[in-house]
Amino acid sequence: MGHQSDAIWDHRLGFQIAKDSNGIDQVLLRVPRGASARISLYGGQVVSWKNNRGEELLFTTRSRNKAMGKQVKTKGPNSINATNGGIPICFQQFGNSGCLEQHGFVSTQMWAVDHDPLPLKASNGYNGVVSVVDLVLKPSDDDNKFWPQRFEIRLRVSLAMNGSLSMISRVRNLNGKAFRFKFAYHTYLSVSDISEVRIEGLETLDYLDNLLSQQRLTEQGDAITFGSEVDRVYLNSPNMIVVLDHERKRTIVMRKDGLPDVVVWNPWEKKAKLMADFGDEEYKEMVCVDGAAVETPVTLKLGEEWTGRLELSTIASSLCNDQF
Numbered sequence: 463m464g465h466q467s468d469a470i471w472d473h474r475l476g477f478q479i480a481k482d483s484n485g486i487d488q489v490l491l492r493v494p495r496g497a498s499a500r501i502s503l504y505g506g507q508v509v510s511w512k513n514n515r516g517e518e519l520l521f522t523t524r525s526r527n528k529a530m531g532k533q534v535k536t537k538g539p540n541s542i543n544a545t546n547g548g549i550p551i552c553f554q555q556f557g558n559s560g561c562l563e564q565h566g567f568v569s570t571q572m573w574a575v576d577h578d579p580l581p582l583k584a585s586n587g588y589n590g591v592v593s594v595v596d597l598v599l600k601p602s603d604d605d606n607k608f609w610p611q612r613f614e615i616r617l618r619v620s621l622a623m624n625g626s627l628s629m630i631s632r633v634r635n636l637n638g639k640a641f642r643f644k645f646a647y648h649t650y651l652s653v654s655d656i657s658e659v660r661i662e663g664l665e666t667l668d669y670l671d672n673l674l675s676q677q678r679l680t681e682q683g684d685a686i687t688f689g690s691e692v693d694r695v696y697l698n699s700p701n702m703i704v705v706l707d708h709e710r711k712r713t714i715v716m717r718k719d720g721l722p723d724v725v726v727w728n729p730w731e732k733k734a735k736l737m738a739d740f741g742d743e744e745y746k747e748m749v750c751v752d753g754a755a756v757e758t759p760v761t762l763k764l765g766e767e768w769t770g771r772l773e774l775s776t777i778a779s780s781l782c783n784d785q786f
């Protein structure tokens with residue numbers, strides 16, 4: 463596929479809205495060198511992120527693709543189980559550790575494109591953004607029955623010239639009093655083979671192990687590798703971590719702000735078999751590395767706004783040692 467050069471890029475090509483196979487609007491972001499992202503208005507979920515060579519960088523279960531039209535028992539009329547893949551937004555609660563549906567309800571709501579977005583206070587690190595969409599979700603009175611706090615949540619998704627994907631979420635408290643929430647960008651990365659993956663940047667940190675009743679342990683000095691199920695929340699993590707995929711010679715760099723925790727998850731064979739969406743062996747092709755505030759929930763006072771930012775970019779593995 464030929465790409466337009468930077469010099470003659472028509473900015474109208476950078477942003478398009480099209481219906482997916484379920485008739486739900488998806489925003490397509492593109493940049494001149496070929497990178498792209500697709501964002502579903504269902505859940506405000508990034509469902510695809512491709513590099514300049516058109517390679518998909520996010521994991522989505524193949525069976526989930528087939529099942530996308532299936533109605534599931536959540537409260538929305540058009541509800542689709544939109545969890546196993548892409549980058550679902552988890553808000554209010556993470557997982558099933560609360561009274562709401564898994565990961566809270568904004569991931570199963572229809573968001574709207576915000577054509578008149580509130581200005582962002584700080585735009586540091588966003589030089590080079592060429593394609594952007596702003597989404598907003600203002601819960602209805604019905605939603606307030608599930609979580610009786612008044613709020614608005616906004617999501618800006620952007621692609622930079624080099625293909626980096628950025629997400630900035632903003633939550634505003636419109637309530638009479640303070641409320642607390644958890645948040646995660648539940649980031650399903652596509653990998654060649656989980657056994658070939660290492661995560662660097664979490665060494666020596668304390669973590670809660672969800673497989674050991676949330677026991678608090680300390681990571682040893684080595685990078686994280688995978689040989690069985692992993693489900694951990696790393697605490698007080700640095701703002702940059704890297705995911706190295708040796709077989710694909712690809713490194714994904716994650717930078718984050720306002721998100722002190724990192725959730726690392728791979729279900730491995732036994733748990734994946736129990737999950738409806740995962741086909742045989744598909745667990746090998748993914749790892750979730752979530753920028754999150756789940757063990758360190760956010761408390762937001764009336765009128766305050768919280769911002770949580772995640773940026774994903776790729777570098778060739780051979781460059782990695784030079785840069786870090």
Ligand SMILES: O=P(O)(O)OC[C@H]1O[C@H](O)[C@H](O)[C@@H](O)[C@@H]1O
Binds near residue numbers: 545557725
């Ligand atoms: O199936 P999902 O809703 O994507 O959630 C999958 C996983 O998410 C988190 O990482 C949790 O820590 C796991 O316990 C959970 O199984």
